[in-house]
Amino acid sequence: MPQELPGFYFDAEKNRYFPIKGPIPGSKSKPSSSGASPISSSTPTQCRPVLSRTSILLETRELNGNPLWLKHAKCKFQDEFLKIHASRPQVWAFHKTDKMADGALEQMRLRITTPEGQTATVGLLAGGRNGSLSFCEVGKVGQHFDYGVKCMPEHVWPLKREHEECKVPVHLWRSPTVQFSSDVSCIKMPGKRSITVDGDPIQHALITTLGSEGSGGSVHTLNLAEPFDFPLRTSIIRQRLHDVASLHCTIWTADCSFNGSQAIIGTNLGAALVNLENGVVSWVCRGKSDVLALQFDQSGNLALCGFRNGAIVTVDVRENQGVSSSKLISHQIPSSPSERLRGHSQKQWFKLSGKIYPTDTTYMPKSICSLVSLRLYDQYFLASSMDGSINLYDHRQIKKGPVQSYEGHVNSHTRTQLGTDPSEKFLLSGGEDCYMRLWKIKSGKLLFEDKFSTSVPLVTCCQSTERYPIEVDGRQNYMGYSHGQHESWGSWLGSRDGLYYAQWY
Structure with a gap:
């Protein structure tokens, strides 16, 4: 027996x-209901x-x-x-951060000098729609100084902790803010989407302002090459800011090349390259529809531009240094299907000038509010529209339409950002109903949706592969890694209410 x-x-x-x-x-049949217990379908x-x-x-x-x-x-x-x-994240709200990060948000690696010596930490650079630029230290270095604001975390979701431990994942210390003359419209770090991991510190951050009635938008860089002296004061940040260029137009968005030498900006007149070393501006695309979203591809030779009229256009940005807008090649691009259905002859086509690929143009029902190129799958990109649509596209087959769609998003007129985790398994966005939603990128399945803010989560900054330094038993350790290999999955969200941190692993 x-x-x-x-x-x-x-x-x-x-x-x-x-x-x-x-x-x-050997059997082709799938397990019955008495087999392996399925995960709840609620x-x-x-x-x-x-x-x-x-x-x-x-x-x-x-x-x-x-x-x-x-x-x-x-x-x-x-x-x-x-x-x-x-599907069951833990969410913390940070006090004293209201109106601080409803314009732009980016995470970065920092070197700082304290009385004890030089150390590495993680920082958040937050831009507000009130023109404020705030520097936040993520960790416990800033907690030892009386200068600045300690932003205390509060657990806001789930409301019932179900007997699970909810340890605070990060501490936040905010320095005094720097004030610009108009809204901070974008903050970008060079090389964040590159697959190559380089130990060299990032030299600078890209910052753009929207512009106002009296003046246009502007482009700035923040020097990160040298260590920051703590406690961090407004005067120190101002000394690190460099004014690159000022334009007579509205700057809605921007992206930074991998090596940080140039930026591409989206404006109400089109898209332009900006040399971050000498401030030279070269137009790569001109049109009458605002560029509300854009993104470099992995090579840095192409840029995706999302327009107010719903078009997503591919622009070749090579060999455009010093080219005037009058020398750009003019194209007649078919309008979006929704525009053509209205029957107005003047809307059957729209004019664009630049080195573009008309056959690589696709459309969404309304204005494009966010574009995200996937770094692990370099031909794929995510796009969201102001009708609530979120789609995944394959650039090689863009005329065939989206390869995946994500249901449940709520948007009608707000420029909300999309975010992905470092592994590019999950997609995150806030909606006009003030809900945060999280989807599985591959399957399109909605994993989480709930409301913990009274205002729209406008910007997201998913935790990058840098580790959060923390002090345990007097020794320096790193939060965010399990067994030294696996990232901690989480994301920062910025709304008018303030900063939130959602962690799900």
Whole structure:
């Protein structure tokens, strides 16, 4: 008589053991309802506690191995594990951060000098629609100084902690702000989407302002090459700011090349390259529709431009240094299907000048508010529109339309940003209904939606692969990594209410 093994049965005919749960090897049928326990199919915010669902997943893997069969579908354990945690994030609100980060937000790595010596830390650069530029230190270095503001965290979601530990993931210290003459419209760091990991410190950050009735938008850089002296004062930040260029137009958005030598800006007149070393401005695309979103591709040779009329156009930005707008090639681009359906002859086409590829143009129903190129899949990009649509496109087959769509987003007129985690498994955005939503990029499944803010989460800054330094038992350690290899999945969100941090692993 064969020995009994827990979780297995012995087949005398085949003279071997088989697992009791899960699909029988060689069978084409999928597991029945009495097989491996599926993950709950309830709505994203009405899920089982994370620990309970994780236990079910671990049990299933132990019995069936990897890959798993869950809900009649084949999947990997790691993907399911992350998806469970993403569907139940922990969210903290930081006090005394209102109106600080509703314009732009970016995370960076910093070197700072304290009385104890030089150390590395992580910082947040936040821009407000009131023209403020705020520098925040993420960690405990700033907590030792009386100068500045300590932003205390408050756990805001889930309201019932379900007996789970909710340790504060980060501490935030805010220095005095620097004031610009108009809204901060964009903050970008060079090389954040590159696959190559380089230990060299980033030299500068790109900052743009929107412009006002009296003056146009402006382009600035913030010097990050030298260590900052702490406590950080307004005068120190002003000394590090460099005025690159001023334009007689509105600057809606911008992106920075990988090496940080040039930027591309989206304006109400089109798109232009800006040499960040000498301030030379070269127009690469001119038109009558505002460029509200744009993004360099991985090579830095092309840029995606999202227009107010719903068009997404590919622009070649090579060999354009010093080229005047009058020498750009003129194109007649078909208007979006929604415009053509209105029957107005003057809207059948719109004019664009530049080195563009008309055949690589696609459309969304309304104004484009965000574009995100995927670094791990360099031909793919995400786009969102002001009708609530969010789509994933393959640039090689852009005329065929989106390859994936993401349902549930609410937007009609607001320029909300999309964010992705470093692994590019999850997509994050805030909606006009003040909800934060999180989707699985590959499947398009909505994993989480809930409201913890009374204003729209406008900007997102997903945690990059840099580690958060923290002090444990008097020794320097790094938050954000498990066993020194795996990132901590989380994102900063900026709204008029203030800063929020959502962590799901």
